[in-house]
Amino acid sequence: MNEAWLQSLVTANAQEGWDLAVKLSRMGVKVTQPSAEARDRLRAIYAEDADSLIAASHVVAINFQTVAAANNYWRK
């Protein structure tokens, strides 16, 4: 929780914003389960569970809302 891994919400384009939303979602898991070994083990299970995958997509969608707003939706 104390490492500085988040420099900015501003990204060069929508694609990078999406990738950042995925990163935020994963860091939200890591803050509760810091063990990479445990996370890898659990991912192998939930990657085969439709409801878990939908729930994971949901979290990315919420974080993408934040990143997209931060970037004024990358409008030209």
Next chain:
Amino acid sequence: MNEAWLQSLVTANAQEGWDLAVKLSRMGVKVTQPSAEARDRLRAIYAEDADSLIAASHVVAINFQTVAAANNYWRK
């Protein structure tokens, strides 16, 4: 996660915005489960589960909020 599949959140109209929201929701699953074979297998199951379908609709709704805001709701 590194392919550039998202060019822009701006769409020509509300219908295309909806379709983009569906795509974002699916990419949110794909980022965790990259195997198309696994996703197809799982979809066959959750397409017959009411709660899973409602959860999937929920994710589309969240992503549609983002896309709609990005397009100023396609107001004329």
Next chain:
Amino acid sequence: MNEAWLQSLVTANAQEGWDLAVKLSRMGVKVTQPSAEARDRLRAIYAEDADSLIAASHVVAINFQTVAAANNYWRK
């Protein structure tokens, strides 16, 4: 997913906006389960499940946020 069923998010009044939010929620299910027969079958089940009904109401609420914002909340 390719049919153009969504013309606009702008509605004449709040009531029509609500009805559109319900439609969006159902289309979010239809995009995953295109079979009307399957959806009818599943609805008979989840209409008798309190948690499913609350989840369905949740999705309508999210979509209504989008439609209401698109219409500036139908303020006079």
Next chain:
Amino acid sequence: MNEAWLQSLVTANAQEGWDLAVKLSRMGVKVTQPSAEARDRLRAIYAEDADSLIAASHVVAINFQTVAAANNYWRK
């Protein structure tokens, strides 16, 4: 779904806004389960289930966001 029960999102004060959010949440259930008898029966069950109650509170919270924004948060 075709009855006009929603006249406006504008309310006289925060309390009435909250009451409207509760109404919207219930109408989101009614649109899927139109039978008052069935809804009463189900409510007796989920009113004794902590997770269902939390989920119901969640839906009210989402609808309250919409109503509060529509009223500029009843700021003076």
Next chain:
Amino acid sequence: MNEAWLQSLVTANAQEGWDLAVKLSRMGVKVTQPSAEARDRLRAIYAEDADSLIAASHVVAINFQTVAAANNYWRK
């Protein structure tokens, strides 16, 4: 549902805003389960259930979004 317990969303500071968000979350439960005895009984159960606690925190977070926006985030 008819008692006037909500006077305003404006609070003196962020802390009071948070406390109001907690109150809104609890009132969202109370509107479905008016019995204090039943709510106390259920809380004893869900206070020992991690998923219920996370779900309760989720509702507070949603309500806090509303209260924080109402107060312009208590920016100076």
Next chain:
Amino acid sequence: MNEAWLQSLVTANAQEGWDLAVKLSRMGVKVTQPSAEARDRLRAIYAEDADSLIAASHVVAINFQTVAAANNYWRK
């Protein structure tokens, strides 16, 4: 619920905003389960449950939306 632990939503940078979102999420649990012993015991369980971890990440994402908006997304 009556301790003043939340001074402000304004943070020096995005990283501190994220950390605050994590804190808000945990305080949302603490308000229902005040016992540190109970929370530690429960965390040991849900840290090994993929769905719980995703749900926890979801709450952080919601709170991060609030904190990020409060800080105008730390745009320069």
